[in-house]
Amino acid sequence: MNIKKAWPIAVAVVALIAAPAAHANPFEKRLANGMRVIVKEDHRAPTAVHMVWYRAGAMDEKDGYSGVAHVLEHMMFKGTQKVKGGEFNRIVAEVGGRDNAFTSLDYTAYFQIVPKAALPKMMALEADRMANLRLTPNDFASELKVVMEERRQRTEDNPQALVWEALNATAYRAHPYRRPVIGWMDDLEHMTWQDARDWYRRWYEPNNAFLLVVGDVEHEEVFREAARTYGRIKPHALPVRKPQNEPVQIGIKRVTVKAPARLPYIAMAWKVPRLTDVEHDREPYALEVLAGVLDGSDAARLSKSLVRTQKIAQSAGAGYDGVVRGESLFVLDGQPAEGHTVAELEAALKAELKRIADEGVTADELERVKTQVVAAEVYKRDSMMAQAMEIGRFEASGFNWRDYDKLLEKLRSVTAGEVQAVAKKYFGDGSDDRLTVAVLDPQPLDESQPKEKSGVAVRH
Amino acid sequence: MRLLLAALVMALSFAAQAGVKIEHWVAPSGARVYFIESHDLPILDVEVDFPAGSAYDPAGKAGLAGLTAGLLEDGAGDLDEEAISSRLVDIGAMLNGQAGDDRAGVTLRTLAYPKERDAALALLQLILGKPTFPEAVVAREKTRSIAAIQEADTRPDAIAAKRFAAAIYPDHPYGISATTDSVERIGRDDLVAFHRDHYAAPTAVVSIIGDVTRGEAEAIAQSLTAALPAGQPEAPLPEVKLPKAETIKVAHPAAQSHIAIGLPAVRRGDPDYFALLVGNYTLGGGGFVSRLTKEVREKRGFAYSVYSYFAPRKLEGPFQIGLQTRRDQAGAALKVADDVLARFIKEGPTAAELAAAKQNLINGLGLRIDSNAKLLGYLSTIGFFGLPLTYLDDFPARVEAVTARQVREAFARHVKSENLVTVIVAGD
Numbered sequence: 001m002n003i004k005k006a007w008p009i010a011v012a013v014v015a016l017i018a019a020p021a022a023h024a025n026p027f028e029k030r031l032a033n034g035m036r037v038i039v040k041e042d043h044r045a046p047t048a049v050h051m052v053w054y055r056a057g058a059m060d061e062k063d064g065y066s067g068v069a070h071v072l073e074h075m076m077f078k079g080t081q082k083v084k085g086g087e088f089n090r091i092v093a094e095v096g097g098r099d100n101a102f103t104s105l106d107y108t109a110y111f112q113i114v115p116k117a118a119l120p121k122m123m124a125l126e127a128d129r130m131a132n133l134r135l136t137p138n139d140f141a142s143e144l145k146v147v148m149e150e151r152r153q154r155t156e157d158n159p160q161a162l163v164w165e166a167l168n169a170t171a172y173r174a175h176p177y178r179r180p181v182i183g184w185m186d187d188l189e190h191m192t193w194q195d196a197r198d199w200y201r202r203w204y205e206p207n208n209a210f211l212l213v214v215g216d217v218e219h220e221e222v223f224r225e226a227a228r229t230y231g232r233i234k235p236h237a238l239p240v241r242k243p244q245n246e247p248v249q250i251g252i253k254r255v256t257v258k259a260p261a262r263l264p265y266i267a268m269a270w271k272v273p274r275l276t277d278v279e280h281d282r283e284p285y286a287l288e289v290l291a292g293v294l295d296g297s298d299a300a301r302l303s304k305s306l307v308r309t310q311k312i313a314q315s316a317g318a319g320y321d322g323v324v325r326g327e328s329l330f331v332l333d334g335q336p337a338e339g340h341t342v343a344e345l346e347a348a349l350k351a352e353l354k355r356i357a358d359e360g361v362t363a364d365e366l367e368r369v370k371t372q373v374v375a376a377e378v379y380k381r382d383s384m385m386a387q388a389m390e391i392g393r394f395e396a397s398g399f400n401w402r403d404y405d406k407l408l409e410k411l412r413s414v415t416a417g418e419v420q421a422v423a424k425k426y427f428g429d430g431s432d433d434r435l436t437v438a439v440l441d442p443q444p445l446d447e448s449q450p451k452e453k454s455g456v457a458v459r460h
Numbered sequence: 461m462r463l464l465l466a467a468l469v470m471a472l473s474f475a476a477q478a479g480v481k482i483e484h485w486v487a488p489s490g491a492r493v494y495f496i497e498s499h500d501l502p503i504l505d506v507e508v509d510f511p512a513g514s515a516y517d518p519a520g521k522a523g524l525a526g527l528t529a530g531l532l533e534d535g536a537g538d539l540d541e542e543a544i545s546s547r548l549v550d551i552g553a554m555l556n557g558q559a560g561d562d563r564a565g566v567t568l569r570t571l572a573y574p575k576e577r578d579a580a581l582a583l584l585q586l587i588l589g590k591p592t593f594p595e596a597v598v599a600r601e602k603t604r605s606i607a608a609i610q611e612a613d614t615r616p617d618a619i620a621a622k623r624f625a626a627a628i629y630p631d632h633p634y635g636i637s638a639t640t641d642s643v644e645r646i647g648r649d650d651l652v653a654f655h656r657d658h659y660a661a662p663t664a665v666v667s668i669i670g671d672v673t674r675g676e677a678e679a680i681a682q683s684l685t686a687a688l689p690a691g692q693p694e695a696p697l698p699e700v701k702l703p704k705a706e707t708i709k710v711a712h713p714a715a716q717s718h719i720a721i722g723l724p725a726v727r728r729g730d731p732d733y734f735a736l737l738v739g740n741y742t743l744g745g746g747g748f749v750s751r752l753t754k755e756v757r758e759k760r761g762f763a764y765s766v767y768s769y770f771a772p773r774k775l776e777g778p779f780q781i782g783l784q785t786r787r788d789q790a791g792a793a794l795k796v797a798d799d800v801l802a803r804f805i806k807e808g809p810t811a812a813e814l815a816a817a818k819q820n821l822i823n824g825l826g827l828r829i830d831s832n833a834k835l836l837g838y839l840s841t842i843g844f845f846g847l848p849l850t851y852l853d854d855f856p857a858r859v860e861a862v863t864a865r866q867v868r869e870a871f872a873r874h875v876k877s878e879n880l881v882t883v884i885v886a887g888d
Contacts, residue, residue, distance in 0.1 A: 044501075044830070045826065045829075045830035047826060086748070086754075086758065089747070089748035089749055090749050090816070093747070093749045093816065093819075094816060094823070095819075096819065096821075096822065096823025096824030096826070097823075098747075114827070115823055115824075141761075142759070144761070145762070146757055147764075149763050149764040149784065149785060150764035152715045153764055153765065153784050156714075156715040156716075157716055260614055260713055261611065261614050262611045263607060263611050297549040298545035299542070299545040304542065308542075308600070314608070335607075335611075337604070337607065338603060338607050371549065371551070372549065372552065374552065375553075378501070378571060379503065379554075379569065381501050382503060382831045382832050383831050383833065384830065384831075442614075445713060446713060
């Protein structure tokens with residue numbers, strides 16, 4: 001019954017996704033300097049999303065310089081030789097727009113969402129700061145304090161974030177994913193404005209970036225404007241990127257984080273393959289579906305079994321992201337319910353994986369995951385930013401947007417047998433050797449003992 | 461100059477094409493209905509709200525409104541929670557029940573193909589009209605709710621938010637947060653009674669946007685509300701009394717102080733609202749370009765996040781400044797924020813700031829309504845609080861009409877220093 005129900009959606013959505021493709025939307029052009037321009041026309045509202053993505057993220061940093069990709073992202077708002085500090089923000093605000101930027105392990109991206117008439121202005125400003133950023137020691141010193149506050153807010157005072165930081169730092173010994181995007185506090189304390197400048201000179205090149213515009217625009221006009229702005233920037237040779245592959249893990253790793261909290265928390269991560277070949281890979285799609293069966297919806301297994309039926313978890317989740325430049329982890333996490341321990345929850349989470357390895361998944365569950373994938377694609381059409389993020393993340397992770405529909409098609413082709421096979425292979429006997437477990441050991445709030453994690457007062 | 465001209469042209473062109481057509485009628489059930497027809501995408505969004513937010517929690521049972529809204533989908537008619545969630549998931553629909561301060565209700569997003577749409581709406585109808593609140597589910601969710609409260613009570617941001625609400629709303633439901641004790645006292649009968657009394661057709665507000673016709677929307681609104689309980693006449697909330705200025709310090713071991721400054725300030729539909737909105741843009745609402753961000757973050761590096769906002773409610777909703785800063789510099793950061801506020805109240809925006817605020821708010825309106833999801837937010841707010849149907853069309857003119865003097869006078873009326881409360885969690 002469920003399978004039949006899901007079919008009309010799948011068919012309709014294939015039509016919806018396929019329709020724009022017939023009109024070659026999105027459109028792509030490569031500028032003479034190597035910068036790619038991707039335009040997706042969406043004429044529902046007189047808005048344009050303008051994004052520039054650099055293929056430089058925290059994974060490209062070196063030890064001692066953690067956080068520099070993100071600090072430079074902050075510095076990009078401090079002005080250029082032509083445009084005063086804060087002026088870019090002011091102009092975006094004046095046209096009624098919204099702007100910001102984000103840094104991840106894999107990339108750094110800048111965006112403005114503006115009424116479409118303001119798009120050429122945004123392109124001129126963004127191209128200007130790609131080439132002409134003005135970095136001063138004073139601006140740097142002040143902004144570095146802001147970034148340290150950001151670290152305190154996001155990580156130091158957030159027990160679960162501390163657990164994730166510890167999990168990554170433990171799971172990886174060699175691969176740069178072991179360093180947090182925001183940077184270690186000690187590295188921030190010793191960062192200089194020249195470090196940020198060097199990062200900018202090394203990676204902020206048109207041949208290391210792509211432009212993405214989604215909105216009520218004509219693609220030929222965007223291409224012309226891109227040639228006039230970004231097209232004038234000279235490309236430079238990029239540094240060599242070493243693979244830094246993680247050696248095979250040969251035994252379970254455990255780490256504990258103590259922080260003020262009430263409930264314990266556990267996060268478990270297994271090393272699993274990432275997506276490398278959209279056409280020929282199978283396991284990454286099966287892992288994605290497995291994560292969906294466990295935690296893809298309200299009806300998924302972890303909530304149903306651990307939270308609602310057995311009541312041993314306050315919350316429980318699963319996640320897998322195979323679309324990355326680096327390496328992939330398959331993660332289970334959760335908080336034990338009152339009266340239960342993290343050890344019990346760890347066993348219960350593992351038991352859910354074992355159940356799938358032993359018994360497989362039902363046709364209903366499989367269909368449900370695929371229905372979610374399909375529905376999410378339709379709902380994404382309601383948001384230009386969501387469409388831009390979909391293309392941008394895929395591209396920045398080293399894939400081509402033309403393969404995105406193929407990825408969806410491949411996800412829909414996963415069989416129950418394939419899901420069971422990856423569950424057996426990656427979470428069956430011996431899989432503990434590739435497992436890292438991080439646990440939050442909650443501490444009472446001792447109000448007389450302010451914590452000083454960094455131990456050093458900021459001197460910059 | 462070229463920029464200014466461009467902005468004006470954009471404002472004009474927007475006004476010409478804004479034309480968000482909101483249709484409104486009263487269903488035979490008595491429910492008020494608000495509808496935007498939009499056939500661009502095969503999506504339907506529906507929100508059904510009631511005056512059933514936490515402000516209506518009975519004395520000693522704070523948390524009841526939230527539990528009631530949250531448990532609607534955990535059993536209804538003959539269906540248990542597993543049947544409901546799997547049916548929703550099978551058709552790709554998303555349904556969420558939640559309670560705010562004034563209103564509570566359910567939002568539904570579904571594909572608009574007839575089969576999926578009809579199945580999703582049938583579930584929504586059942587959930588709204590015939591929730592069963594199974595005893596075992598109530599017990600489990602009470603336990604989870606208590607655990608979440610206890611966890612939140614360890615977090616500096618949550619502690620600051622609760623203390624701030626309690627301090628600016630003494631002796632008022634807006635100031636009361638759920639506690640372990642208040643949730644313990646709630647029984648299944650309370651949920652049943654709260655639903656019976658507050659989820660009534662005459663007070664229901666149905667908001668619909670998406671790929672259906674007016675005729676279909678009429679039928680949907682009626683079918684969703686026809687079987688709702690008759691309810692109780694809405695009991696008026698007590699009046700909000702302004703607090704006396706004070707500073708409250710809460711010890712906590714966090715690395716950062718969490719600081720909140722504010723007071724109860726403005727009701728939905730207040731004639732001063734646009735002056736406050738425009739003024740607050742300059743003070744702390746305008747992101748990177750606001751005075752608070754410039755002084756606290758850009759000039760001194762005291763904070764990553766600093767902001768101010770007015771959150772109008774049925775009765776006087778809060779005005780709040782918020783910031784987080786390293787604990788040993790809390791005093792210095794607070795002084796900067798206080799000074800920025802005091803000076804703004806005294807002098808108001810400069811002519812240039814006023815113009816910049818208007819440009820952003822007017823030119824940016826198009827971005828705030830460029831998706832069905834965003835429009836639904838406006839639609840349900842207009843409906844629930846009885847704002848004019850022309851609210852979005854009038855928005856540019858209302859903003860444009862605000863003068864610097866009106867901003868000063870509105871702030872003088874609504875943000876009086878003798879009523880400003882400051883809460884500092886984890887300050888040295």
